[in-house]
Structure formats: C-alpha cells, structure tokens
Amino acid sequence: LPLFTTTPHWRMAGILEILFFVLVALLILHLRQLWSHRHYPPGPFPLPVIGGMWQIGKILSPDTFLKVLLSKSFTRPHRKLFASADLILSFAKEELERHKEQRKDEPQDFIDFYLLQMEKSKDDPNSTYDESNLAECVLDLFIAGTETTAATLQWGLLLMVSYPDVQDKVYKEMEDVLGSSLPICYEDRKKLPYTNAVVHEILRAKYPLLIGIPRRCAKDMEMHGFHIPKRTVVVTDLNSVLVDPTRWETPEEFNPHHFLDTDGNFRSREEYLPFGAGARACVGEQMAKMEIFLFLTTLLRAFRFQLPEGVKELNNKPVLGLTLHPHPHKLCAIPRCSA
Numbered sequence: 396l397p398l399f400t401t402t403p404h405w406r407m408a409g410i411l412e413i414l415f416f417v418l419v420a421l422l423i424l425h426l427r428q429l430w431s432h433r434h435y436p437p438g439p440f441p442l443p444v445i446g447g448m449w450q451i452g453k454i455l456s457p458d459t460f461l462k463v464l465l466s467k468s469f470t471r472p473h474r475k476l477f478a479s480a481d482l483i484l485s486f487a488k489e490e491l492e493r494h495k496e497q498r499k500d501e502p503q504d505f506i507d508f509y510l511l512q513m514e515k516s517k518d519d520p521n522s523t524y525d526e527s528n529l530a531e532c533v534l535d536l537f538i539a540g541t542e543t544t545a546a547t548l549q550w551g552l553l554l555m556v557s558y559p560d561v562q563d564k565v566y567k568e569m570e571d572v573l574g575s576s577l578p579i580c581y582e583d584r585k586k587l588p589y590t591n592a593v594v595h596e597i598l599r600a601k602y603p604l605l606i607g608i609p610r611r612c613a614k615d616m617e618m619h620g621f622h623i624p625k626r627t628v629v630v631t632d633l634n635s636v637l638v639d640p641t642r643w644e645t646p647e648e649f650n651p652h653h654f655l656d657t658d659g660n661f662r663s664r665e666e667y668l669p670f671g672a673g674a675r676a677c678v679g680e681q682m683a684k685m686e687i688f689l690f691l692t693t694l695l696r697a698f699r700f701q702l703p704e705g706v707k708e709l710n711n712k713p714v715l716g717l718t719l720h721p722h723p724h725k726l727c728a729i730p731r732c733s734a
C-alpha cells in the first residue's frame with residue numbers, strides 16, 4: 396500500500412483518499428462475503444455501483460449542491476445524478492431477482508425480510524410493499540449510509556490532529572487494554588471508556604447533518620403548547636440539541652469528558668440524539684456506530700495522524716454539501732512502531 400509507506404513522499408496522504416480507499420476496500424470485502432455466502436461468482440456490477448455512489452457524492456459536493464438544489468431547469472448535474480441513482484436502482488433490482496431465485500427458509504438479510512413482508516401483505520390493498528419501493532429503500536440505505544459516516548470519519552481524523560493529546564490518550568488506552576496484536580471489535584468499546592467517549596464526542600461536536608430529514612405530520616397534534624396541523628412538514632434541528640448550553644458543560648468545545656463520569660467511566664447522555672428519536676429514528680444507527688468506532692480505532696492503532704511539516708493550523712469550519720464536511724486538507728499518517 397504505497398499510501399502508507401514510510402517514505403516522506405508517500406506519507407503525505409489526503410484524508411479523503413485514505414477514507415475513500417478504506418471505505419471501498421471494506422465495501423468490496425463485504426460484497427465478496429455476500430457473494431460467497433450466496434454461492435455466485437462476483438459479476439462486474441458492483442464496481443459501477445461504487446462509481447455511482449462516488450458520482451452522487453461528487454455532484455452533491457459543495458460546488459454543485461446548491462446549484463442542483465436551486466436550479467429550476469434540468470441540467471447536466473441533474474442528469475448525472477439521476478443516472479447514478481438509476482445505476483444503484485438497477486443493481487438493487489438485480490439483487491432482488493437473485494434473492495427470489497435463491498430463497499432460503501430463514502430470511503438472511505434486508506431484501507429477504509422485505510420480500511417476506513411483501514408476501515404477507517399481498518392481499519392488503521393499502522400495502523406499500525412492492526418491488527420498486529424495495530429498490531428505492533436499498534438506494535436510500537446506500538445514500539443515507541455513505542456520506543454521513545464518511546463525513547464523521549473525516550471530522551474524527553481532523554479532530555485527532557487538532558487534539559494530539561486526545562489522540563495519544565486513545566492510543567495508550569487501546570495499547571494498555573488490548574495490546575497491539577489482536578484486531579479490535581465493537582464489543583471492546585465497553586473496555587475502552589475514554590476511546591468510546593472520544594468517538595461519541597466527535598459526532599456531537601462535528602455533527603454532519605445541517606437539518607434532519609423532513610417529516611410530514613400524519614394527524615393534528617399538540618406539542619409543548621404548539622398546534623401542529625395534519626400534513627405540516629416538520630424539520631428537526633438535532634444540532635441544537637447537541638450543542639444545547641443548558642445540557643452540555645462546554646457545548647462549543649470538543650471535550651470527551653462530556654461522556655465520562657468523575658471516575659473515568661463512560662456515561663450515556665439522553666441529550667445525545669445524533670440519530671434522532673422515536674419511530675422514524677435512523678435505521679442505520681447501529682451500523683453507523685459500529686463503522687465509526689471500528690474505522691477510527693483501527694486507523695488510530697496503526698497510525699499517528701499529524702499535520703504536514705510547515706502547516707500550523709487547520710480550518711475547522713464545515714463546508715456545505717449533502718453533509719457538513721471539513722475543508723479538504725492533507726494529513727500525515729505516520730505508522731505506529733508496534734503496528
């Protein structure tokens with residue numbers, strides 16, 4: 396992996412390049428596992444899907460996001476956006492066919508469960524379970540699950556560079572508790588209170604969503620003295636909860652102690668709601684938590700991240716795209732001796 400060798404030239408790796416590389420590698424590993432599990436050889440399709448996701452991310456990048464959103468006419472980026480979405484939709488439809496052919500008694504994954512639900516509700520004229528909705532749900536999962544986690548990981552590395560003492564403390568805790576040989580697993584977070592607190596604080600301090608997903612009220616309702624009529628579109632501002640000065644000790648600062656008690660144990664906070672709450676909370680919450688914890692800890696065990704020589708400070712302000720990303724910047728990934 397030339398990105399991670401120790402020669403000065405290659406040490407300089409763009410944060411985006413590292414993260415994209417790791418994400419693609421994991422996606423490919425995951426797809427391979429899926430393929431072997433389902434006993435069919437890898438076809439050429441998933442690579443264009445990765446390309447499609449990349450394209451969507453690019454079109455919804457800060458440069459074009461507002462243009463696409465505000466434009467009244469159907470422009471080239473719109474066409475590209477829909478073409479990329481179509482690519483993922485046709486991938487989902489192919490998967491759907493394969494799932495139908497290779498049905499097992501016990502449902503194995505989301506598509507199997509969805510197909511089962513379709514069968515159960517086939518006599519219900521109001522059911523919304525159908526094949527095209529299933530493909531749209533798969534597209535939603537791809538879109539909702541990629542940018543959010545990637546932006547959080549980018550912020551995570553940026554914060555580790557801005558707070559080297561925190562980065563070293565995380566590394567030391569992992570070394571003391573796990574040693575350097577065993578790969579880390581999600582269960583380990585229970586033995587790593589400081590590391591767990593840092594991961595939580597990254598998502599609180601640098602929340603990647605500008606606004607929540609718009610929801611439409613299904614019936615008239617009263618809430619805290621406000622009347623919300625049926626069909627009103629409600630958009631939550633979860634960030635306001637994450638930086639509420641009446642709930643957090645130092646809301647504007649990156650401070651892992653928000654999630655630690657006086658004895659250094661991890662403490663959950665009810666005002667920590669990055670994934671929303673209630674019936675329509677993020678369906679990917681568990682997956683996102685796992686991804687962020689595993690990616691960050693694995694990277695921090697293997698490398699010490701720092702600014703390139705001569706760079707004195709980083710821009711910590713977000714840029715608006717599909718999510719709130721950091722500005723592009725370069726970091727040095729220095730291999731840890733024991734890695």
Ligand code: HEM
Nearest residue numbers: 539540543544547608669670671672675676677678679683
């Ligand atoms: C840092 C990562 C993530 C954050 C901060 C996040 C945040 C959110 C939030 C705030 C909502 C709206 C909740 C509400 O309206 O109350 C949401 C919805 C959703 N998220 Fe996530 N999410 C993340 C990762 C993921 C992942 C990894 C997936 C899938 C693999 C995913 C899939 C979805 C879907 C499908 C919805 C819509 C759910 C519905 O309408 O019922 N998200 N997410």
